[in-house]
Structures are given as C-alpha cells and as structure tokens.
Amino acid sequence: MAAQSKIKANELIEPGDDDAVELAKRHLVQPWPYAGSVGNEARALIGEGNGIYITDGSGKRLIDGPAGMWCINVGHRREELAKVMYDQAMALSYNTPWYTMNAPSAELAKRIADVAPGDLSHTFFTTGGSSAVETALRFMQFYNNVRGRPEKKLILSRGGAYHGSTYLSASLNGRPRDRDWMDGADELVVKLSSPDPFRRPKGTDVAAFTDFLVDQFRDTVARVGAERIGAFVGEPVQASGGVIVPPDGYLKRIREICRENDILYVSDEVVTGFGRLGHVFASGDVFGIDPDMITFAKGVTSGYFPLGGVIISERLLEELRRSNHPDALFGHGLTYTSHPIGCAVALKNLDLLEEGVLAHTREIAPYFQAQLKTLEELPLVGEVRGLGLMACVECVADRESKDPLQLDKDVGKRIDAHCHELGLLVRPLINMCVMSPPLIISREQVDDMVAILREGISRTMDDLRKEGVWRG
Structure with missing residues (x-):
C-alpha cells in the first residue's frame, strides 16, 4: 500500500510548509524535467504575490523579474x-x-x-x-x-x-x-x-x-x-x-x-x-x-x-x-x-x-532598457538587448569570440541563485538572464532590479574566477 500523506484533504499547505516539498517529490511531475530527477523533484516554492513582488517559501520578498512566465502584466493581487x-x-x-x-x-x-x-x-x-x-x-x-x-x-x-x-x-x-x-x-x-x-x-x-x-x-x-x-x-x-x-x-x-x-x-x-x-x-x-x-x-x-x-x-x-x-x-x-x-x-x-498600463509601459520602457544596458560595463556581459519591457543579458567568455561560456552552461542559474539571495527572481537560459517584469514596475523598482542583477553578475564573475572556469 502507498504511504499515507501527512496532509489531510481539507488542510491548506501554508507557504514555506515542508510538506509541500515532500508532496512534490513524491507525487508531482514538474514541467521540463530531466530523466534523472523526474517525479522526484521540488522547485523553489512561491507562496504569495503582490504587485511586482512574490514571496518564496522562506518568506523572502523577491522582485518577480520574469512576471511569472512573461504573463503577470498588470501585477499580482489585482482585486x-x-x-x-x-x-x-x-x-x-x-x-x-x-x-x-x-x-x-x-x-x-x-x-x-x-x-x-x-x-x-x-x-x-x-x-x-x-x-x-x-x-x-x-x-x-x-x-x-x-x-x-x-x-x-x-x-x-x-x-x-x-x-x-x-x-x-x-x-x-x-x-x-x-x-x-x-x-x-x-x-x-x-x-x-x-x-x-x-x-x-x-x-x-x-x-x-x-x-x-x-x-x-x-x-x-x-x-x-x-x-x-x-x-x-x-x-x-x-x-x-x-x-x-x-x-x-x-x-x-x-x-x-x-x-x-x-x-x-x-x-x-x-x-x-x-x-x-x-x-x-x-x-x-x-x-x-x-x-x-x-x-x-x-x-x-x-x-x-x-x-x-x-x-x-x-x-x-x-x-x-x-x-x-x-x-x-x-x-x-x-x-x-x-x-x-x-x-x-x-x-x-x-x-x-487600456486605462493606463499600456501608456505607463511605453513611458518607462526606454528607462528600463537604458538602465539594463549599463550592465554591459561588466566583462562577463556580451550584450544587453530588448524592446519594451522584455530584455536579455547574454553572458560570454569574451566579447571577441562571443563564446557562450561552454565550460559552464549554468552561468544563468548561478546568476539567478545570487539574485534570489539578494531579492530578485531571474529567468536563467543557459548563458542568459531574461527580464520581463510586470508592466506596472516603477523607475525606483527598475533601479532596484538592475542593482541586484549587477551584484548577482559580479558575484558570479568572482565564483568563475575562483574556480578557474573564466579569467575575465
């Protein structure tokens, strides 16, 4: 007989509840899994959302950099x-x-x-x-x-x-x-x-x-x-x-x-x-x-x-x-x-x-793109590109060869891990970090997002240097 869950049918799992992790590993098949962990995996638990922010299972508030999956356009918790x-x-x-x-x-x-x-x-x-x-x-x-x-x-x-x-x-x-x-x-x-x-x-x-x-x-x-x-x-x-x-x-x-x-x-x-x-x-x-x-x-x-x-x-x-x-x-x-x-x-x-979010997006998009573009000052960054409120930071081993860091294909995940610790959720794509925040983001919040991303990339550069993966 299958082991019985500790959760009763009429009980809610609270954000951060360890039972959610246990149940996911035992019963949930995540999208895009690897064969070695399929059906035995728990991912970062998200408990709540409000505006451009989400709260993870430990209670840490994060800027929702990907807006869920390019989709939380008007923000979380819109009554x-x-x-x-x-x-x-x-x-x-x-x-x-x-x-x-x-x-x-x-x-x-x-x-x-x-x-x-x-x-x-x-x-x-x-x-x-x-x-x-x-x-x-x-x-x-x-x-x-x-x-x-x-x-x-x-x-x-x-x-x-x-x-x-x-x-x-x-x-x-x-x-x-x-x-x-x-x-x-x-x-x-x-x-x-x-x-x-x-x-x-x-x-x-x-x-x-x-x-x-x-x-x-x-x-x-x-x-x-x-x-x-x-x-x-x-x-x-x-x-x-x-x-x-x-x-x-x-x-x-x-x-x-x-x-x-x-x-x-x-x-x-x-x-x-x-x-x-x-x-x-x-x-x-x-x-x-x-x-x-x-x-x-x-x-x-x-x-x-x-x-x-x-x-x-x-x-x-x-x-x-x-x-x-x-x-x-x-x-x-x-x-x-x-x-x-x-x-x-x-x-x-x-x-x-139509009552204001589109106009706000058109007004803030140039600032969003310009602030992210400053990350090209970092030697790990090959290009920052984007349009509207979607952008990508592409990391390369060097700008001449544009080598996408073949020695470390998880550089995007490394940056995301540092950014998570600092208060920002990033969407990592191999050697890239994608940003597409809720359209209601303010200038001050753009500044916060870019500052965290800058620090996350800088910490990743330090990690790669220490490991001898990248000389920078």
Missing part, C-alpha cells in the same frame, strides 16, 4: 481580476462550446477585433499559447484542404524559436535542447536562421545580415516550392530564444514574400501581445505588419486564468465561405474553448491595460 473571476463563476462557471456560447467570449472577440491589425476580425479561443499555435496550424491545413491544395502544408520556422509544447507547435521550436530527446513532425517543418544580430557572421554589418535573412527566406521558398508551403510562423521578438529583436525592416520584407507566394503569415504574439511592448498587439503598432493570423495567450488575462487564442483574417474566412465545400468541417475544438471565466477576466484585464 479587480479576482472579483471578476468570482462574479463570473457565480453567474456561469462553464458552458459547452460545441452547441452553446456565452456572452463574455463574444464581447472579448469584438474587443480584440477592434485593436487587431489589418482585417483580423475573428478569434478562436484556446487554453494557452501552445494550443493557440496548434489551432493556427490546423486551420492552415483545413484552409488548404478546402481550397483543393492538400500538398500546401509545410511550415517555415526559425532557429531560436519557441512556439509551444504540443506535438505540432513543439515541432516548430528552434532551440536544440527542446528537441534533443523529443519527437516532432519534422517532415512538416523547414527551419531558417534566427534573426539574431548579435550572432551574425563576423565582419557582416546589420544591413547585410538582414539581406542574408531575406534572401535565405526567398531562396527557401523557391527551393521547396511555394505550392508546398502553407505558413510561416514567427514571433515578432523571439522571447525564449533570448529576446532576439529582429533587424529593422526584416519582418516587413518577410511579410511581403509570404503575400507574394500565398503563404499564411502567423505572428506568434503569445509573449509580445497584451502590453509587453506597450500595445495590445505589436505586429502592427510596433513592426508595421498585418499578419493573416495572430496567436496570443499569457498577458491576455495577466496569468490569472488559462486563456489563449488565434485571431484570423476576414479574407481567409470569406474564402472558406465561398468555397465549393460548404459542408467541410473544421474538426477542431477544446473542452475549454471560449471559457466564460477566462474571457470575463480578459475583458477586465484589457480595461486595466
């Missing part, structure tokens, strides 16, 4: 959102989307259409970013089947990309460690280079690098055949790839090639949407493009409820309605599609964004 969740649950907690609908989802779809670029006018709601990307790709397949082009199904993606964890969305991912031990639909995906100016070939200026990326895209379409390529999926800023901000004009040029070759352009705004760059959507307002579809999640509810979606061009829907196959069924849906509580929370969250 307005909690109240909406309660009110909607008491009115209608759920309805089946197969043959009924609810009012919050219809209103939210209209609000989204009002601010989306181009002719994006209809939204299919999902449960998160992975299912949003999966939906966009399945819609592309359905669209081409109905139009009599069953061979037009290949998907263009890029190195450094991250688009999800479901089978098809994960197949697009361009980070090697994401796929080393995992299967994917490789026969459906064609990978292109990451638009990372920091990693451009030595001696190549940014303009020439941009031309290379565009030429590579055009040549790939010609080589593979436009008649076989259904979609290009790209983040406006590659988030989990290290906050890769593309060169000026690159996305517009890629959009034109897609339009010329009848390739659907899917802009993955799971991270950049709903305020991270100071606008509800960055595709049009920041990068000047009008995609055929936009996927979103995370910030749409500021992480208070799982919700995502894909916004679809009116043109695509009209073409389906005019087709010779009016009985063709888009056999796709989720139990929690258009969830009434999630949509109600998103409506209130959108109110908060």
Whole structure:
C-alpha cells in the first residue's frame, strides 16, 4: 500500500510548509524535467504575490523579474481580476462550446477585433499559447484542404524559436535542447536562421545580415516550392530564444514574400501581445505588419486564468465561405474553448491595460532598457538587448569570440541563485538572464532590479574566477 500523506484533504499547505516539498517529490511531475530527477523533484516554492513582488517559501520578498512566465502584466493581487473571476463563476462557471456560447467570449472577440491589425476580425479561443499555435496550424491545413491544395502544408520556422509544447507547435521550436530527446513532425517543418544580430557572421554589418535573412527566406521558398508551403510562423521578438529583436525592416520584407507566394503569415504574439511592448498587439503598432493570423495567450488575462487564442483574417474566412465545400468541417475544438471565466477576466484585464498600463509601459520602457544596458560595463556581459519591457543579458567568455561560456552552461542559474539571495527572481537560459517584469514596475523598482542583477553578475564573475572556469 502507498504511504499515507501527512496532509489531510481539507488542510491548506501554508507557504514555506515542508510538506509541500515532500508532496512534490513524491507525487508531482514538474514541467521540463530531466530523466534523472523526474517525479522526484521540488522547485523553489512561491507562496504569495503582490504587485511586482512574490514571496518564496522562506518568506523572502523577491522582485518577480520574469512576471511569472512573461504573463503577470498588470501585477499580482489585482482585486479587480479576482472579483471578476468570482462574479463570473457565480453567474456561469462553464458552458459547452460545441452547441452553446456565452456572452463574455463574444464581447472579448469584438474587443480584440477592434485593436487587431489589418482585417483580423475573428478569434478562436484556446487554453494557452501552445494550443493557440496548434489551432493556427490546423486551420492552415483545413484552409488548404478546402481550397483543393492538400500538398500546401509545410511550415517555415526559425532557429531560436519557441512556439509551444504540443506535438505540432513543439515541432516548430528552434532551440536544440527542446528537441534533443523529443519527437516532432519534422517532415512538416523547414527551419531558417534566427534573426539574431548579435550572432551574425563576423565582419557582416546589420544591413547585410538582414539581406542574408531575406534572401535565405526567398531562396527557401523557391527551393521547396511555394505550392508546398502553407505558413510561416514567427514571433515578432523571439522571447525564449533570448529576446532576439529582429533587424529593422526584416519582418516587413518577410511579410511581403509570404503575400507574394500565398503563404499564411502567423505572428506568434503569445509573449509580445497584451502590453509587453506597450500595445495590445505589436505586429502592427510596433513592426508595421498585418499578419493573416495572430496567436496570443499569457498577458491576455495577466496569468490569472488559462486563456489563449488565434485571431484570423476576414479574407481567409470569406474564402472558406465561398468555397465549393460548404459542408467541410473544421474538426477542431477544446473542452475549454471560449471559457466564460477566462474571457470575463480578459475583458477586465484589457480595461486595466487600456486605462493606463499600456501608456505607463511605453513611458518607462526606454528607462528600463537604458538602465539594463549599463550592465554591459561588466566583462562577463556580451550584450544587453530588448524592446519594451522584455530584455536579455547574454553572458560570454569574451566579447571577441562571443563564446557562450561552454565550460559552464549554468552561468544563468548561478546568476539567478545570487539574485534570489539578494531579492530578485531571474529567468536563467543557459548563458542568459531574461527580464520581463510586470508592466506596472516603477523607475525606483527598475533601479532596484538592475542593482541586484549587477551584484548577482559580479558575484558570479568572482565564483568563475575562483574556480578557474573564466579569467575575465
């Protein structure tokens, strides 16, 4: 017989309770585990959140540097959102989307259409970013089947990309460690280079690098055949790839090639949407493009409820309605599609964004980027880059070779550990530290965050020197 837990069913586990660690190790499978510790792992326990801060299991208050996972845009403990969740649950907690609908989802779809670029006018709601990307790709397949082009199904993606964890969305991912031990639909995906100016070939200026990326895209379409390529999926800023901000004009040029070759352009705004760059959507307002579809999640509810979606061009829907196959069924849906509580929370969250949070983000973003840029004074830092309220500090062994510290791939974790001790949660990515705080952060809090990060990097440099891993 399995050992009995010390926790009774009706007892709450308080923040810092050792029982939570015990139960996690015995019963909880964490996301992205290693085989050697799967099902026997406890991670940093977070007990509470308030504003831009969280409290860990020991009671230490930390700046929430990653905003959860790019998502706590309006901050923790917003009573307005909690109240909406309660009110909607008491009115209608759920309805089946197969043959009924609810009012919050219809209103939210209209609000989204009002601010989306181009002719994006209809939204299919999902449960998160992975299912949003999966939906966009399945819609592309359905669209081409109905139009009599069953061979037009290949998907263009890029190195450094991250688009999800479901089978098809994960197949697009361009980070090697994401796929080393995992299967994917490789026969459906064609990978292109990451638009990372920091990693451009030595001696190549940014303009020439941009031309290379565009030429590579055009040549790939010609080589593979436009008649076989259904979609290009790209983040406006590659988030989990290290906050890769593309060169000026690159996305517009890629959009034109897609339009010329009848390739659907899917802009993955799971991270950049709903305020991270100071606008509800960055595709049009920041990068000047009008995609055929936009996927979103995370910030749409500021992480208070799982919700995502894909916004679809009116043109695509009209073409389906005019087709010779009016009985063709888009056999796709989720139990929690258009969830009434999630949509109600998103409506209130959108109110908060439009009533001041977006304007504040646009005002403070230059200060945020400028203060983080001062960290390039540290010899371990190769580059600080970012846009809006998302940034990455990339550490290198030396700036000439840009060697990402091959002798110590956990340098990001080292920095995070020091920063945690000092009062800041960082998102470590191998040799990088990603920062994407709640959008309500103040100038004083930016200063605190940068000061802690500076000290955390400095302590890490000392550690590496003492261990002989890095001479600096």
